[in-house]
Amino acid sequence: MQVDKTPPRIMGLYDAPMWQFLDDDRALRLQCCSDCGTWRYPPGPVCPECLSSASEWKPVSGGGTVISWVMFRKEYLPEYPAPYNVVAVRLDEGPIMISNLVEDPAENVIGRKVTLVVVDMADGVKLPRFKVVE
Amino acid sequence: MRRSAAVIGIGHSDWVADWHRVRAGERPGDCYHYGAVAFRNALKDAGIKRDQIDGLIVGPTTAYERMAEVLHMDVRWGDQADAVLSVLQAVQAIETGAAEVVALVYGNDQRSAGTQYGGPQAMGGDLFLSYVYHAPWGMTSQGALYAMTFRAYAERYGISERDLGHVAVAQRQGSARNPNAIQRKEITLDDYMAARYITEPLRLFDYCLINDGGVALIIAEASIARKLAENPVWIEATGRFDLNRAATSLEPRLTDFYRPAQQHVAQEVFNRAGIGPKDIDVFQVYDSFSVHVPLALEGYGYCGVGEAGKFMSEQGIGLGGALPTNTSGGHLSETYMQGWAHQIECVRQLRGECGDRQVANARRVHYSSDVAGKAVSIIYGSD
């Protein structure tokens, strides 16, 4: 999967820190509730469990498990010529993250363990992706 | 709620003729035009005059005020909603006395206006974040969300892509016998498997059409319906349950396939109607993608969890099968009216107006919709 640019990121009021941490130290940090410890993704105003507004941006382990995946065979976004893969990864911390495997899967990857890889896109965006580890 | 309101009129635009006109580069009209044509036909079908209507609901693709202006209607109650919620709200308005005769009007020029349901200009992104949030990773389009859902579901229960093909094949049986359908050619499982992938594991025939058109329904309070209509189609029961927790990251689709919501609604509507899945003669499912159908078969208890593939291949969902489903051809093959035309097919089956695709002695039709986390059902019945 070769892309020159990254399709636009949603940049609401709570979104910038995740991308800033990726830029600064190539680490994926997500909001973690200061009161009950629940991880939150995508970013948002309050903890989904306890509704607390207090959270910290904490680094995730980078580990996860593939729960589904698809191959785009038709082009929808000019930045992403087909074919390319998209995966749904259950992060070890709990939330599901939609992302890509750095290599298109040659076989079914549901249930496979993956680890985070921060990829430098041509336009400078640092994109969290995953690779299969076992 | 039982038999508090009935559908007394149906109408739609000629989306087959308009399909050819649009493909030839014409623009037959805007979304209000399609709504107005459908409304005109629904009035004729109901045999009533416009001034007998005191409530108006318009679909999400048109502004309420402008549609009322185009239809030249002043009413004492109104709203804007999608297909299935329009019916629920019309019934509620009638039951609370807010209105007695409600027109439901939908018009959509999505094909000629080039509406995008994926890619850079994806429609609805501001409402449903899952459409656009994952764009940096190339995840876009509703079809891809359902491809992701189907892969997880197929893996968990051992259902094959060929099993899923039964949906498209069965619906073409109906559309081949439906003069109002855009795709009239029957297909086989081999045709299905030979078609190209769009977002793998979904193929061309798993995707709905995109076309222009309009649909209108007229729903009346029970005593008025009995006076006005020879064959009112009753709204026997409705039910709804929403799953929006963690929806942007697709949690409700990928972990439970919306099943908890559908099971909740199943209990609600079947209890209210005093019947069970075995009493349903025809099943109509919102089918922007084929995947909706097996999930709804399981969610509503027409077969066991994980058994939809077996049910579709052995019992059958086509004409003559155990549970004829989307007999008009549905979104895949008749017309993509975002659930609105399904209401018309429910009414036609119960009136016995379906010609070669008529399900014999149809008395109860179940409509199921699960769009953007809302599982909603209606059970329609005839006298």
Ligand SMILES: [Zn+2]
């Ligand atoms: Zn919390």
